Amino acid sequence: MDRSVTVEHYKAAMLLSGVGDALGYRNQLWEFNKSGPAIHQELKELGGLKNIKVELPDWPVSDDTVLHLATAEGLATGKEGEKLLHEVAARYVKGMKDMDGRAPGNSTILGVSLLKPGKKGGYRVPYNPRGTGCGAAMRSMCIGLRYPKPDQLLSLVAVAVETGRMTHPHPTGFLGAVASALFTAYAVQHRPITTWGLGLINEACPIAKSFVQGQGFAVEETERDWYYFCDMWQRYLDLRGLSSGVGPVIWPSSYGPAERDEAYKSFSLWGWGGDSGHDAPMIALDALLGAGSDWEELMSRACFHGGDSDSTAVIACCCWGLLYGTQGVPEGNYSNLEYQDRLERSAEQLYALSHAPPQPAAQYVPH
Numbered sequence: 060m061d062r063s064v065t066v067e068h069y070k071a072a073m074l075l076s077g078v079g080d081a082l083g084y085r086n087q088l089w090e091f092n093k094s095g096p097a098i099h100q101e102l103k104e105l106g107g108l109k110n111i112k113v114e115l116p117d118w119p120v121s122d123d124t125v126l127h128l129a130t131a132e133g134l135a136t137g138k139e140g141e142k143l144l145h146e147v148a149a150r151y152v153k154g155m156k157d158m159d160g161r162a163p164g165n166s167t168i169l170g171v172s173l174l175k176p177g178k179k180g181g182y183r184v185p186y187n188p189r190g191t192g193c194g195a196a197m198r199s200m201c202i203g204l205r206y207p208k209p210d211q212l213l214s215l216v217a218v219a220v221e222t223g224r225m226t227h228p229h230p231t232g233f234l235g236a237v238a239s240a241l242f243t244a245y246a247v248q249h250r251p252i253t254t255w256g257l258g259l260i261n262e263a264c265p266i267a268k269s270f271v272q273g274q275g276f277a278v279e280e281t282e283r284d285w286y287y288f289c290d291m292w293q294r295y296l297d298l299r300g301l302s303s304g305v306g307p308v309i310w311p312s313s314y315g316p317a318e319r320d321e322a323y324k325s326f327s328l329w330g331w332g333g334d335s336g337h338d339a340p341m342i343a344l345d346a347l348l349g350a351g352s353d354w355e356e357l358m359s360r361a362c363f364h365g366g367d368s369d370s371t372a373v374i375a376c377c378c379w380g381l382l383y384g385t386q387g388v389p390e391g392n393y394s395n396l397e398y399q400d401r402l403e404r405s406a407e408q409l410y411a412l413s414h415a416p417p418q419p420a421a422q423y424v425p426h
Contacts, residue, residue, distance in 0.1 A: 063249070064207075064247050064249075064381060065410075066406070066407055066410040067384055068247075068380065068381050068382075068384055069204055069381070069406040069407070069409060069410040070380075070402075070403045070406040070407065071380035071381070071383075071384045071385045072200070072204065072243065072246075072377045072378070072380035072381045072406065073127075073131065073201065073204075073377070073380070073402040073403065073405060073406040074380065074385070074393050074396065074399060074402050074403060074406070075376040075377065075379060075380040075385065075388065075393065076124065076127060076200060076373045076374070076376050076377035076380070076402075077120050077124045077127075077373075077393075077396050077397070077398060077399070077402050078113055078376060078388075078392050078393050078396055079358070079361065079362055079369070079372030079373050079374075079375060079376030079377075080120050080121050080123045080124045080127075080197075080369045080372060080373040080376075081113050081118045081119060081120050081121075081124075081369075081396060081397065082108075082111070082113060082118070082358065082362050082363075082369075082372065082392070083361075083362040083363075083368035083369030083370070083371070083372040083373070084118075084119070084120070084121040084123075084162075084368075084369040085117075085118065086116075086117060086118065086119055086160070087160075087162055089101075089363070089368055089369075090121065090162065090367065090368055090369050092365065092368075093320075093331075093365040093366075094320070094365045095316035095317065095319060095320040095363060095364040095365045096316045096317050096320075097365075098316075098363045098364070098365070098368070099316050099359070099363055102363060107355075108354075108355050108358055108389065108392065109355075109389040109391075110391075111389075111391060111392060112391040112392075112395065113391065113392050113393065113395065113396050114395035114396065114397070115395075115397055118396075118397075119160065119161070119397055120161070120396070120397050120398060121161045121162055121369050122158055122161040122162060122163035122164070122167065122194075123197040123198065123369055123370055123373045124373065124397075124398060124402075125154045125157050125158065125161060125398075126151060126154050126163075126167070126194075126197070126198035127197065127198040127199075127200065127201060127373065128154070128398060128401055128402065128405065129147065129150035129151050129153070129154040129198070130147060130150070130198050130199060130201050130202065130222060131201035131204075131402075131405035131406075131409060132150060132401070132405050133146045133147035133149075133150045134147070134201060134202065134204075134205040134218075134409060134412075135405050135408035135409055135412065137412055141182070143218065144182040144218075144221050144222065145176045145177055145181065145182055146176075147182070147222050147225070148174045148175075148176035148181065148182040148225055149176035149177070151171045151174060151225060151226070152171055152174055152176060154171075155167075155168070155171050155172075163194075164192050164193075164194045165192075166187065166189065166190045166191075166192050166194055166226055166227055166232065167192075167194040167226045167227075169187070169226070170184050170187070170190070170194075170225055170226025170227065170228075171225070171226060173185070174225060182221065182225060183221075183224070183225070183276060184224070184225060184226070184228060185228070185277075186228045186229075186277040186280040186281070187227075187228050187229060188229060188280070188284065189229070190224075190226065190227040190228045190229040190232045190233075191227070191229045191231040191232050191328060191335050191336060192227060192232055192334060192335055192336065193232075193235055193333060193334055193335055193336055193338075193339035193367060193370045194226050194227055194232070195219075195222070195223035195224070195225075195226060195227040195232050195233050195235050195236035195336060196223075196232075196235030196236055196238060196239045196336050196339045196340055196370070196374065197239070197339060197369075197370040197373050197374065198236075199219050199222065199223060199235075199236035199237075199239040199240045200239045200240065200242070200243045200373070200374055200377040200378070201240075201243070201377075201405070201409060202215055202218050202219050202222070202236070202239075202240035202243075203215060203239070203240040203241060203242065203243030203244035203245075203246075203247065204243055204244075204247070204406070204409040204410070204413060205218075205409050205412060205413055206218070206240075206244065206413070207243070207244045207247035207248065207413050208244075208248075208413075209248065211244075212244075212262065212263065212266060213266060213270075215237075215240050215241065215244055215263075216237055216240075216241075216263055216266045216267050216270060217270055218240070219233070219236040219237040219239075219240040219241075219267075220233055220236070220237060220267050220270055220271065222236065223235065223236030223237070223336075224277075227336060228277060228280075228281075229281075229284055229336075230267075230281055230284055230285050230287075230288055231284065231287055231288045231328065231335055231336045231337055232335070232336040233336065234264065234267060234288045234336055234337065235288075235335070235336025235337060235339055235340055236336070237259070237263050237264070237267050238259050238263075238336075238337075238340035238341075239339075239340050239343075239374050239377075241255070241258065241259055241263050242255055242259075242340060242343070242344065242374070242378050243377055243378055243381060245258065245378075246378040246381035246382050247381055249382075251304075252344070252347055252348055253301055253304055253305060253306040253308065253348070254304040255344055256292055256295065256296045256301055256304075256341075256344060257296060257301065257302070257303070257304035258304075259292060260289050260292050260293060260296075264288070264289055268282075268285065287328075287337070288336065288337045291326065291337045291338070291341070292337060292341065295326060295341055295345075299345075299348070308348050308349075310349070314349070316359070316363070316364065319360060319364055320332070320364055320365040320366070322345075323338070323342050323345075323364055323365075323366045324365075324366070326338040326341050326342065327366070331366055331367060332364065332365070332366025332367065332371075333364075333366040333367035333368065333370050333371040334366065334367040334370070339367065339370045339371050339374060340374050342361065342364075342366065342371040342375075343361055343371050343372075343374035343375035343378065344375075345360065346360035346361030346371070346375045347361075347375055347378055347379060350379075352382070352383050352386070352387065353387070354379070354383075354387045354388050357375060357376070357379055358372070360375075361374075361375035361376070362375075362376075
């Protein structure tokens with residue numbers, strides 16, 4: 060693992076993920092605005108990104124950050140195996156009490172209502188063929204902060220699958236959690252961004268499939284619905300010239316806000332870009348590939364579009380923070396963010412855990 064990733068990078072990752080959420084959400088005004096060009100026009104009228112002070116009451120975080128914190132604070136306890144899963148499930152239940160004005164999704168509401176943390180198997184819910192949304196993807200980036208090393212991939216995948224299917228048991232939903240966790244781990248490793256998608260479908264997804272089979276829970280339904288996620292990702296990699304993981308990235312000749320809205324729609328399951336488990340991390344990756352170290356460009360692509368803008372931004376900004384820290388980010392964008400203290404504290408705890416000497420039983424495989 061590249062030691063140049065410091066605790067400050069971890070803090071930037073958690074903090075900027077919250078910033079992306081608050082900006083993409085804009086108190087429900089932008090998350091549900093279907094026009095990227097209209098959002099860009101409103102942004103211009105606000106004086107641009109550098110002029111925005113992200114603070115209450117106008118810029119609350121949404122359900123994305125509340126539940127990302129629930130995952131992060133669960134992981135920060137240092138628990139493993141089933142104890143960890145019960146811990147995270149309990150924190151999801153608690154997090155749902157903090158949803159006033161935060162617009163949680165239907166699958167999340169349903170899934171959490173069925174959790175019974177502390178009871179045998181209480182971190183699992185029945186298979187839901189509609190559980191394809193991005194609710195698992197948007198709260199799982201921190202799993203990659205907890206298990207960032209290449210030799211921890213099994214642990215990362217296992218925790219992402221099990222916490223993801225607490226609300227999104229469909230593979231299109233919970234594989235989104237695997238993608239978000241994997242991409243943050245790759246960012247910690249400074250793995251070339253052009254290889255991330257290939258690593259997802261060639262390395263992490265086969266591990267996820269064999270893990271599900273090994274657990275023996277909802278195997279038949281999961282295998283039946285497995286291939287859409289991988290097929291859509293292969294299509295995306297082909298489109299961008301990344302099937303071999305090398306590049307260069309192939310971009311459309313014109314790729315402004317209007318063109319991106321159409322592209323993101325074409326990636327989607329239901330016509331709302333970023334709303335599902337496969338395309339929220341896909342749009343985040345697309346933005347990271349196109350923006351480099353430019354914060355404004357990242358936000359233009361990942362956050363200010365006509366899709367599920369807070370969910371794509373929360374993933375992209377977490378990875379970007381690991382790569383670049385807060386360099387070039389206007390201080391007003393993050394200095395008074397809601398839950399800033401909790402985000403930074405969980406980042407410090409996850410950094411300490413991920414950099415502790417390895418334990419003999421580090422790999423996580425529940426029974």
